[in-house]
Amino acid sequence: MSDGIRVFAGDCTVTTTGARENxxxxxxxxxxxPDNTVLVHDRDGYQPVAWLTRPESLVYDGTADGEFSLTAVDDGSRLEVTANDEYGLGRYPASRAGTPVGTCPDCDGVLTRANGAVTCLGCEARYGLPAAVEILDEDCSSCGLPTMRVERGRAFTLCIDRECQSLDAAVTAAFDRSWDCPDCDGSLRIVRNGTLLAGCENYPDCETAYSVPTGVVDGECDCGLPAFETGNGRRCLDATCERAG
Known part of the structure; x- marks a missing residue:
């Protein structure tokens, strides 16, 4: 993996074998x-004339005196590029493009949101986001990062940095032991096991557990568990229950 995008312009011989032969x-x-994906573009359109995405192996040779060659191989496909004449060669910083959401308090770099995270284009600090969040215009009063609105039983406004303000802690404070287990005399605890769960405190004797959905609590389901108002309508905490509508 390189630390930027390499760009070469020139008169090249391009040979592909395997699934596409040319x-x-x-x-x-x-x-x-940076992920070793190779794209070869001519003057027409947006589609490359040859490409190989994230090849298993790549051998690259590019020098300032015009020497350039590249061989990429992946699962039976092979792409070779050799320069006959060089017009330009360079390497440039590259980042994932995202929606600007604020300014980094540590380096004044631009913060962008893409692929489930907020990343600083300056210092490359990265903050993973929960699913279905809205980034707000208001900054965190503690650290200066943007805040987010996220619904897990109720609407919480929290810092995007979980080390600053934890969604798990907020949901736990709001709902831990608030609901009874329908299968025993225990209460449901808020726990993290890959996802945020409301699980019976009597585990492992009772294995009842439900993923806490995106949405806000809206009364009680006919089964006795809480009902949630979500973007897809009203549902029970138990995703298999059909009695909340």
Whole structure:
């Protein structure tokens, strides 16, 4: 993995074998991404004339005196690019593009949201986000990062940095032992086991557990468990129950 995008422009011979077989020559631009994805573009359109996504192996040779060659191999497919004449060669910083959501309090870099996280384009600090959150315009009063609105039983406004303000702690404070287990005399505890769960305190004797859904509590289901108002309608804490509607 490289630490930026490599760009080469020149008169190249491009050979592909395997699923796509072709021999090409032309004045092209070759992009080598940080995940080793290779794209070869000519002058027309947006579609590359040759490419290989995240190859298993890649051998790259690019020097300032115009020497350039690249061989990428993945699962029977092979892409070779050799320069006949070089017009330009460079390496440039690259990041995942995302929606700007604020300014990093540590380096004044731009914070962007993409692929379930907020990342700083400056210092590369990364903050993973829970599912179905809204980033707010208001900054955290403690650390200066953006805040988010997230619904897990009720609407919480929290810092995007879980080390600053924890969603798990907020849901636990609001709902731990608030609901009775329908299968024994225990109460449901808020626990983290991959996902946020309301699980019986008598575990392992009682294995009853429910994933806490995205939404806000809206009364009680006919089965006795809490009902939630979600983006897809009203539902029971028990996703298999059909009595909440």
């Amino acid at each position: 021999d090409l020559r032309g004045e092209v631009v070759v992009l080598l991404k």
